[in-house]
Amino acid sequence: xxxxxxxxxxxxxxxxxxxxxxxxxxxxxxxxxxxxxxxxxxxxxxxxxxxxxxxxxxxxxxxxxxxxxxxxxxxxxxxxxxxxxxxxxxxxxxxxxxxxxxxxxxxxxxxxxxxxxxxxxxxxxxxxxxxxxxxxxxxxxxxxxxxxxxxxxxxxxxxxxxxxxxxxxxxxxxxxxxxxxxxxxxxxxxxxxxxxxxxxxxxxxxxxxxxxxxxxxxxxxxxxxxxxxxxxxxxxxxxxxxxxxxxxxxxxxxxxxxxxxxxxxxxxxxxxxxxxxxxxxxxxxxxxxxxxxxxxxxxxxxxxxxxxxxxxxxxxxxxxxxxxxxxxxxxxxxxxxxxxxxxxxxxxxxxxxxxxxxxxxxxxxxxxxxxxxxxxxxxxxxxxxxxxxxxxxxxxxxxxxxxxxxxxxxxxxxxxxxxxxxxxxxxxxxxxxxxxxxxxxxxxxxxxxxxxxxxxxxxxxxxxxxxxxxxxxxxxxxxxxxxxxxxxxxxxxxxxxxxxxxxxxxxxxxxxxxxxxxxxxxxxxxxxxxxxxxxxxxxxxxxxxxxxxxxxxxxxxxxxxxxxxxxxxxxxxxxxxxxxxxxxxxxxxxxxxxxxxxxxxxxxxxxxxxxxxxxxxxxxxxxxx
Ligand SMILES: Cc1ncc(C[n+]2csc(CCOP(=O)(O)OP(=O)(O)O)c2C)c(N)n1
Numbered sequence: 114x115x116x117x118x119x120x121x122x123x124x125x126x127x128x129x130x131x132x133x134x135x136x137x138x139x140x141x142x143x144x145x146x147x148x149x150x151x152x153x154x155x156x157x158x159x160x161x162x163x164x165x166x167x168x169x170x171x172x173x174x175x176x177x178x179x180x181x182x183x184x185x186x187x188x189x190x191x192x193x194x195x196x197x198x199x200x201x202x203x204x205x206x207x208x209x210x211x212x213x214x215x216x217x218x219x220x221x222x223x224x225x226x227x228x229x230x231x232x233x234x235x236x237x238x239x240x241x242x243x244x245x246x247x248x249x250x251x252x253x254x255x256x257x258x259x260x261x262x263x264x265x266x267x268x269x270x271x272x273x274x275x276x277x278x279x280x281x282x283x284x285x286x287x288x289x290x291x292x293x294x295x296x297x298x299x300x301x302x303x304x305x306x307x308x309x310x311x312x313x314x315x316x317x318x319x320x321x322x323x324x325x326x327x328x329x330x331x332x333x334x335x336x337x338x339x340x341x342x343x344x345x346x347x348x349x350x351x352x353x354x355x356x357x358x359x360x361x362x363x364x365x366x367x368x369x370x371x372x373x374x375x376x377x378x379x380x381x382x383x384x385x386x387x388x389x390x391x392x393x394x395x396x397x398x399x400x401x402x403x404x405x406x407x408x409x410x411x412x413x414x415x416x417x418x419x420x421x422x423x424x425x426x427x428x429x430x431x432x433x434x435x436x437x438x439x440x441x442x443x444x445x446x447x448x449x450x451x452x453x454x455x456x457x458x459x460x461x462x463x464x465x466x467x468x469x470x471x472x473x474x475x476x477x478x479x480x481x482x483x484x485x486x487x488x489x490x491x492x493x494x495x496x497x498x499x500x501x502x503x504x505x506x507x508x509x510x511x512x513x514x515x516x517x518x519x520x521x522x523x524x525x526x527x528x529x530x531x532x533x534x535x536x537x538x539x540x541x542x543x544x545x546x547x548x549x550x551x552x553x554x555x556x557x558x559x560x561x562x563x564x565x566x567x568x569x570x571x572x573x574x575x576x577x578x579x580x581x582x583x584x585x586x587x588x589x590x591x592x593x594x595x596x597x598x599x600x601x602x603x604x605x606x607x608x609x610x611x612x613x614x615x616x617x618x619x620x621x622x623x624x625x626x627x628x629x630x631x632x633x634x635x636x637x638x639x640x641x642x643x644x645x646x647x648x649x650x651x652x653x654x655x656x657x658x659x660x661x662x663x664x665x666x667x668x669x670x671x672x673x674x675x676x677x678x679x680x681x682x683x684x685x686x687x688x689x690x691x692x693x694x695x696x697x698x699x700x701x702x703x704x705x706x707x708x709x710x711x712x713x714x715x716x717x718x719x720x721x722x723x724x725x726x727x728x729x730x731x732x733x734x735x736x737x738x
Pocket of ligand 1 (some may be wrong): 157159161172185187188224229230257259260261262286288290291292395410455456478505545
């Protein structure tokens, strides 16, 4: 059987297709997405929701001349399919395969490398301004979800872009969901727009609105008048977007190709900023995803019939251990509150949210607000725990530095997905937190070697009077069951010796402790006696302990799941230098570059920071190979 989707000529081939064919194509795309993503894993529900929207965009506009910018970019798989990457989608998020996000290096149809939320309107405004300066003529379209619209930067962009009067189109893809249920006042506003029964008569409304558009209003009105009976949209007075300078059109049924094509054809001709409010269903067409859109937002390979993930976990995840411990801490201490930026479930906080809904805050995709909000809570006696992924916390650098650290406030940062995250790739690796946090005065940074230590660290963090970050990796918390040879109770800055050997000392932060123990065993087999130190604290480092343990000049190798600039290794090296110690020194970490996607195991092997790679590099370092 010949499938429309097998046509090699997309996106041009869409131009000749009628609505019936496009409809058929939408079924084929959904089937292809489901079959493919169930095997590769990836962002399924968001892509199922934008099939008709993406088809309509490519039908009406001319990519790459017209520029599509997908916010976050996790919903760009359909765009990839329609721009010559259908077969390659089978490699999505795999080592050397397609990225799970738009990538300019991948296709001329990808206009902006994304992954972090809420930036599409800014980027589109930039493209539009450049176009105007160059006197060119093409459309610029930002596709942004209602979840992404909770991020402050989107409002900064609307604020400027609306005033600029430069033509651009914002498609607001409203499915009522962020990863979980969307939150906040804007979400309520969108709901009002969706459910408003006060749509004015289309003809009257169209007439006044379109005629008011300078220069072309009269003409435009005439040209679209014939649409009046078929269009199901209204132009709603008072929509916040209108106030900000965008002509608002909506709500439009985002699964109705006919309506989508009509509205996009109309706004294509408009010479001003326009916002089209499109209503879609996340997970559309696959019952399991429609019913559990949060679970199918980003999912590992799964069984299509049952919707169950194929790979079973051996150990509990760090997130679940964190979430459980939070409940325990909240039970014991009424001052404990938690804050998440649109990631309540993903960070493990849903159990606390159920039991203590008033003490669990979901602020939307608003990392900066989350941090300053925590400052206020801490100043008035609460003990906030801010649970944010390492990569997204980057957004709040200034708030952590000035609002929290400068005021020395007892806020705990639970930094999930610290270090390499694997298949989500460049934009999502948490390779930078040890670097950006270690430069902040007053900050204590902890990195647990396993789940049990994470719990101990959470208890310890609550005893501190100032800011504290606990960074832990994505995935399962494999226990590091080694009885320490020398261990003190938790005391600020003190590491722990797990194993003694005279040839080399491996100083490991967090999850790298497990790799260090395994590497030490390999080295032992090759006749190299190895000391393994579990740093526990990345900052501060207790100088007297480090200097006394390393005073015999033993070669030092630091290990961290962080970039090489400014993390644990840099701090240890500074400590040695400051104390006039000349131990031979080597740092093992991620390199000073953006690391692409692949499984974490593959990437660690490639960069030689898994146990085998470490053992090899240590042998080379000691001149033993
Ligand atoms: C700065 C930042 N914080 C958090 C995230 C994690 N994240 C990815 S998609 C998403 C929800 C986006 O919701 P929406 O824009 O409505 O898109 P949908 O998936 O519902 O289509 C979140 C919170 C992110 N990508 N960037």
